[in-house]
Amino acid sequence: MEKVAGRPDSLTDKEFHYCPGCTHGIVHRLVAEVIDEFDLKEETIGVAPVGCSVLAYDYFDVDMHEASHGRAPAVATGIKRVHPDKAVFTYQGDGDLASIGTAEIVHAANRGEEITTIFINNAIYGMTGGQMAPTTLEGQKATTSPYGRDLGEAGHPIKVSEMLSKLDGAAYIERVSVDSPKNIKQTKKAIKKAFEVQQSGEGFAMVEVLSTCPTNWGVSPVEAIEWLQENMLPHYKLGEVVDGEVQG
Amino acid sequence: MGEKVLMKGNEAIGEAAIKAGCTHFFGYPITPQNDIPEYMSRRLPKEGGVFLQAESEVAASNMVYGAAGAGARVMTSSSSPGISLKAEGISYIAGAELPCVIVNIVRGGPGLGGIQPAQSDYFQATKGMAHGDFRLVVFAPSSVQEAVDLTMEAFDVADKYRNPVMVMGDGIIGQMMEPVEFKDIGTDDLPEKDWITDGAEGRDRNVINSLYLDPEKLEEHNWKLDRKYEKIKEEEVKYETSNMEDADVAIVAYGTTARIVKTAIKKARAEGIKVGLIRPITLFPFPEKVINEAADQVDKFLTVEMSTGQMVEDVRLAVNGKKPVEFYGRTGGVVPTPEEIVEQLKEVVE
Ligand SMILES: Cc1ncc(C[n+]2csc(CCOP(=O)(O)OP(=O)(O)O)c2C)c(N)n1
Ligand code: SF4
Numbered sequence: 001m002e003k004v005a006g007r008p009d010s011l012t013d014k015e016f017h018y019c020p021g022c023t024h025g026i027v028h029r030l031v032a033e034v035i036d037e038f039d040l041k042e043e044t045i046g047v048a049p050v051g052c053s054v055l056a057y058d059y060f061d062v063d064m065h066e067a068s069h070g071r072a073p074a075v076a077t078g079i080k081r082v083h084p085d086k087a088v089f090t091y092q093g094d095g096d097l098a099s100i101g102t103a104e105i106v107h108a109a110n111r112g113e114e115i116t117t118i119f120i121n122n123a124i125y126g127m128t129g130g131q132m133a134p135t136t137l138e139g140q141k142a143t144t145s146p147y148g149r150d151l152g153e154a155g156h157p158i159k160v161s162e163m164l165s166k167l168d169g170a171a172y173i174e175r176v177s178v179d180s181p182k183n184i185k186q187t188k189k190a191i192k193k194a195f196e197v198q199q200s201g202e203g204f205a206m207v208e209v210l211s212t213c214p215t216n217w218g219v220s221p222v223e224a225i226e227w228l229q230e231n232m233l234p235h236y237k238l239g240e241v242v243d244g245e246v247q248g
Numbered sequence: 249m250g251e252k253v254l255m256k257g258n259e260a261i262g263e264a265a266i267k268a269g270c271t272h273f274f275g276y277p278i279t280p281q282n283d284i285p286e287y288m289s290r291r292l293p294k295e296g297g298v299f300l301q302a303e304s305e306v307a308a309s310n311m312v313y314g315a316a317g318a319g320a321r322v323m324t325s326s327s328s329p330g331i332s333l334k335a336e337g338i339s340y341i342a343g344a345e346l347p348c349v350i351v352n353i354v355r356g357g358p359g360l361g362g363i364q365p366a367q368s369d370y371f372q373a374t375k376g377m378a379h380g381d382f383r384l385v386v387f388a389p390s391s392v393q394e395a396v397d398l399t400m401e402a403f404d405v406a407d408k409y410r411n412p413v414m415v416m417g418d419g420i421i422g423q424m425m426e427p428v429e430f431k432d433i434g435t436d437d438l439p440e441k442d443w444i445t446d447g448a449e450g451r452d453r454n455v456i457n458s459l460y461l462d463p464e465k466l467e468e469h470n471w472k473l474d475r476k477y478e479k480i481k482e483e484e485v486k487y488e489t490s491n492m493e494d495a496d497v498a499i500v501a502y503g504t505t506a507r508i509v510k511t512a513i514k515k516a517r518a519e520g521i522k523v524g525l526i527r528p529i530t531l532f533p534f535p536e537k538v539i540n541e542a543a544d545q546v547d548k549f550l551t552v553e554m555s556t557g558q559m560v561e562d563v564r565l566a567v568n569g570k571k572p573v574e575f576y577g578r579t580g581g582v583v584p585t586p587e588e589i590v591e592q593l594k595e596v597v598e
Contacts (some may be wrong), residue, residue: 037562041446041448042449043449044447045318045445045446045447047314051553055459057455057457061453062448063445063446063447063453063455064445064453064455064457065314065317065318065445065455065456065457066455066457067313067314068313068337068340071307071310071336071337074302074306074307074308074310074311075310075311075314075317076314077307078272078312078315078316078317079315079317079318080314080317081300081311082314082315082320083318083446086446103303103306104303106303107302107303176288205270232583
């Protein structure tokens with residue numbers, strides 16, 4: 001078979017285990033491309049989460065440290081405080097970052113911890129089989145919200161980027177999506193900026209990526225993209241987020 | 249070196265860590281160990297190190313996990329409820345085979361309990377700290393000097409075995425002032441850290457991980473860890489015996505309790521009771537051999553603890569039915585007096 005586009009140098013040869021149509025793979029590739037473009041392969045330490053991307057340490061061809069569920073920002077803090085000159089990134093899902101690990105992400109952001117966080121928001125718990133996440137939308141069905149998320153019972157789908165952007169230590173936060181070539185391009189731009197911000201020592205940087213989970217949403221990959229566009233985009237507005245507001 | 253200074257236990261532990269090359273400390277306030285993070289916050293930055301007050305014990309132990317993986321000599325300290333929270337990170341640290349030092353200045357529990365000295369975290373430290381098949385090396389100092397020596401040694405033992413080491417004291421050890429000397433007791437033949445995550449410059453990448461989705465692989469990993477713990481059992485047992493030469497009764501006690509027992513033994517011997525002390529200095533590995541051998545000599549054992557009876561289970565296992573093992577305990581932060589222990593001894597002897 002003809003090789004159309006080579007794998008970025010900062011990815012291993014290991015084949016992704018993600019379901020067909022899952023956008024985790026796209027984001028992995030973008031992160032690796034950015035590491036390559038900045039020539040950071042030998043200066044990067046990645047922190048993998050718990051969730052579908054738990055095996056991220058098998059995919060990124062850089063030093064990797066696997067964290068416990070939600071604690072990646074704390075692990076990254078430990079690493080960064082030992083190696084302040086290296087690029088440290090965390091890769092986290094929404095269950096990981098917005099639920100069990102809320103304290104860790106809030107305080108890493110507030111300390112202005114010089115790390116880059118890639119936050120995958122697919123509005124559901126993927127790995128454990130489709131339970132409700134803090135990011136699950138109103139009315140959205142999940143295995144633990146079988147009648148659709150009820151705001152009165154389960155609270156509101158959390159807008160992490162808006163929340164974190166109000167913290168003084170957060171230097172750069174942008175919400176992007178991988179639902180179209182144009183948005184994928186923008187996602188890469190944002191990831192690039194998040195690494196630049198880290199390298200310049202300005203503070204905490206995070207890119208929230210709206211992502212799909214066809215398997216647990218119970219739809220085809222194509223329908224998943226449509227579902228993201230129709231349901232997630234209106235609630236999770238794209239753009240750079242400053243002081244709680246998306247900058248149009 | 250060689251100079252004696254008067255120091256509070258908690259602060260002496262902090263200084264010992266710095267002298268042992270600890271460069272990073274992550275902690276969270278909890279009584280009665282606050283002097284340790286406070287001391288580290290004053291001293292570490294001046295030594296070019298890093299002190300960080302984490303947002304919680306959960307975060308602190310995970311920061312330790314990151315820093316240990318990144319190759320630093322790193323320490324955290326806490327007290328009982330805080331250690332419960334640190335347990336998550338400690339299991340990951342042990343699973344990923346990283347070195348670090350954890351100080352537990354034990355207070356009474358369960359739950360919020362109290363803030364007075366206790367030994368009721370023995371089970372937690374030596375058996376079920378957290379999920380999975382793993383062990384900590386556990387040092388139990390009974391004086392400030394010993395706390396200093398063991399803290400320094402803890403870093404070397406941690407590096408030697410790539411395993412977390414706990415220094416377990418209590419509020420008395422932490423708060424009392426004693427003259428201490430900072431001896432250089434480090435070993436210099438420690439293995440090179442070629443496994444750390446510091447950016448893979450000029451080498452293949454390293455991965456720090458404790459996930460083994462294949463049960464056969466996880467079993468293999470767990471047996472590998474177990475072989476390490478067996479080696480630790482062979483090489484790292486520490487204990488002290490006193491007055492055992494002619495003893496009819498052996499008291500087994502550790503830490504602060506062992507100090508009080510020493511006073512009780514003086515009193516009891518003055519009344520003609522031939523009693524000696526076996527003091528475990530390492531709680532894991534437990535000095536089971538010396539206890540088992542003592543069972544050939546003494547008629548009875550008495551275990552004294554500041555708990556409702558935890559180490560006594562290990563003493564019974566070590567004695568293995570050869571002789572009766574009695575127990576005396578005070579708990580909840582109540583410290584036994586020498587007089588009480590003598591009373592207890594008299595009952596045991598009868
Ligand atoms: C302490 C702890 N609690 C729960 C789990 C189980 N768990 C594994 S993955 C996961 C959800 C992950 O969801 P998310 O972060 O959204 O990532 P995704 O799988 O969707 O990519 C949970 C709850 C765990 N591994 N550890
Ligand atoms: S379960 Fe969902 S998030 Fe996980 S790999 Fe499959 S599609 Fe992706």
